[in-house]
Amino acid sequence: MVYVLGIDGGGTKTVCLLIDETGNILSRGQAGSSNYQTGGIDSAKNAIETAINQAISIFLDHKNYNNILIQGLGIGLAGVGRKEDFNVIQNLVEQVKTNSNLSINWELTTNSTVIKSDSMIALVGGLGHQVGIVAIAGTGSQIFGQNSQGKTKRVGGWGYLLGDEGSxxxxxxxxxxxxxxxxxxxxxxxxxxxxxxxxxxxxxxxxxxxxxxxxxxxxxxxxxxxxxxxxxxxxxxxxxxxxxxTAIEELVFATKIAIDSLFEPNESVEIVTIGGVFQGMNNFRLKFIESLNQIAPTARLILPRYEPAYGAGILALNALGYFPVNTGLDETQTDPSTNLLN
Missing domain, CATH: 3.30.420.40 (ATPase, nucleotide binding domain)
Known part of the structure; x- marks a missing residue:
C-alpha cells in the first residue's frame, strides 16, 4: 500500500489525515493552530507534529504495526502565499522528518512533498477536484480558483486590516x-x-x-x-x-472577478462555499447564490464534498501518479505533477 499524509494547518486547528492510494481515509489527528505567521514557526511545527503523531498512532495501534512508510505529504497552511513562505514550510517539513518520536519511515521526494496555501487545499477538498472556485467566508474571506489549464486566481484574502470584505x-x-x-x-x-x-x-x-x-x-x-x-x-x-x-455583494463581486479571469463566458463553473458565515448565518448562502446566479448563470454552487486536509492528501497522491478522484485538469495541456508544485 502507498500511504500519504494530508495536512490542513489553520489559524484555529491543524488536521492530519492518513490516506491510502485509493483515496481512503485511514485515520485522523488534530492539534491547535499552525499559522506560523501569527504563532511562530516553533508553535506551528509542534502543532503539525502533534496532529501527525495522533493520526499515525491511531492507525498503528489498530493494525498492530511498529511503524509506517509515508511516501507523500500534502500540506496547506494559513498564511502561505509568497515564495519565502514556501521555503519556510519546506524547512519545517525537513525538521518534522527528523523527529524520532514519530513512528514513520519517510520516503518523500521533492515531487511528493506538496506545499500549498490553505485556499488551494480548500478548493481541492471542497470540490473533490482541482477546477473551479472556492468562496471562503469565515473569520476572514477570500475567493480562489483554478481552471483546467492550471491557471489560478485569488481575489481578496488581504487580512482584516486591509480587506476580508464579506467575512x-x-x-x-x-x-x-x-x-x-x-x-x-x-x-x-x-x-x-x-x-x-x-x-x-x-x-x-x-x-x-x-x-x-x-x-x-x-x-x-x-x-x-x-x-x-x-x-x-x-x-x-x-x-x-x-x-x-453589502457583505454578500462584496463576495459576489469578488467571485465574478475570479470567474471572468479563469473561465470562458459560457463555461460551466463549480463553486464551493466554505466557512462559518455561509454555514451559520440566516439565508446568507441562499442570497449569495441568488445574487451570483443573476450575473454568472453558468455557476453551480455546491456544499463541500470533502474537508481541506483531504484536498491536501489528494494533491500528494496526484504528485505520486495516483488519481482516486478526477482532477478536472486538462492533462493534454498541463502535467499534473508539475502543476501541483507551482
Whole structure:
C-alpha cells in the first residue's frame, strides 16, 4: 500500500489525515493552530507534529504495526502565499522528518512533498477536484480558483486590516461601527445598539471601548459578533440588513472577478462555499447564490464534498501518479505533477 499524509494547518486547528492510494481515509489527528505567521514557526511545527503523531498512532495501534512508510505529504497552511513562505514550510517539513518520536519511515521526494496555501487545499477538498472556485467566508474571506489549464486566481484574502470584505470580521466590525454611529446621531435608529449591549452585558455603549481595546480582543473574538448582526437583521432591522447585503455583494463581486479571469463566458463553473458565515448565518448562502446566479448563470454552487486536509492528501497522491478522484485538469495541456508544485 502507498500511504500519504494530508495536512490542513489553520489559524484555529491543524488536521492530519492518513490516506491510502485509493483515496481512503485511514485515520485522523488534530492539534491547535499552525499559522506560523501569527504563532511562530516553533508553535506551528509542534502543532503539525502533534496532529501527525495522533493520526499515525491511531492507525498503528489498530493494525498492530511498529511503524509506517509515508511516501507523500500534502500540506496547506494559513498564511502561505509568497515564495519565502514556501521555503519556510519546506524547512519545517525537513525538521518534522527528523523527529524520532514519530513512528514513520519517510520516503518523500521533492515531487511528493506538496506545499500549498490553505485556499488551494480548500478548493481541492471542497470540490473533490482541482477546477473551479472556492468562496471562503469565515473569520476572514477570500475567493480562489483554478481552471483546467492550471491557471489560478485569488481575489481578496488581504487580512482584516486591509480587506476580508464579506467575512465574519467585516460584518461584525461594520455592525459595531453602525451601532456607535447611531448612538452619536450620525446614523438612523438601529436595534444593533441594544443587541450588542445585551450580548456583551454592557450598561452603556461607551463600554465598548473597554471591551474591544483594553481587553485586547482578537480578530476571531470580534468576528464572532457577526451572529449578533445577523440576528438583528432577521428581525427586520434596516441597517443590519444593509450590512449583510453589502457583505454578500462584496463576495459576489469578488467571485465574478475570479470567474471572468479563469473561465470562458459560457463555461460551466463549480463553486464551493466554505466557512462559518455561509454555514451559520440566516439565508446568507441562499442570497449569495441568488445574487451570483443573476450575473454568472453558468455557476453551480455546491456544499463541500470533502474537508481541506483531504484536498491536501489528494494533491500528494496526484504528485505520486495516483488519481482516486478526477482532477478536472486538462492533462493534454498541463502535467499534473508539475502543476501541483507551482
Amino acid at each position: 465574519g470580521y467585516y460584518i461584525a466590525i461594520s455592525g459595531l461601527k453602525a451601532a456607535l454611529k447611531s448612538h452619536d446621531g450620525r446614523l438612523g435608529s438601529t436595534q444593533l445598539i441594544s443587541a450588542f449591549k445585551h450580548h456583551l452585558n454592557l450598561d452603556n455603549l461607551e463600554s465598548l471601548i473597554e471591551v474591544v481595546y483594553r481587553r485586547g480582543w482578537t480578530v476571531s473574538q470580534i468576528a464572532n459578533l457577526a451572529k449578533i448582526v445577523d440576528e438583528v437583521a432577521r428581525k427586520g432591522d434596516e441597517i443590519a440588513n444593509q450590512i449583510i447585503n
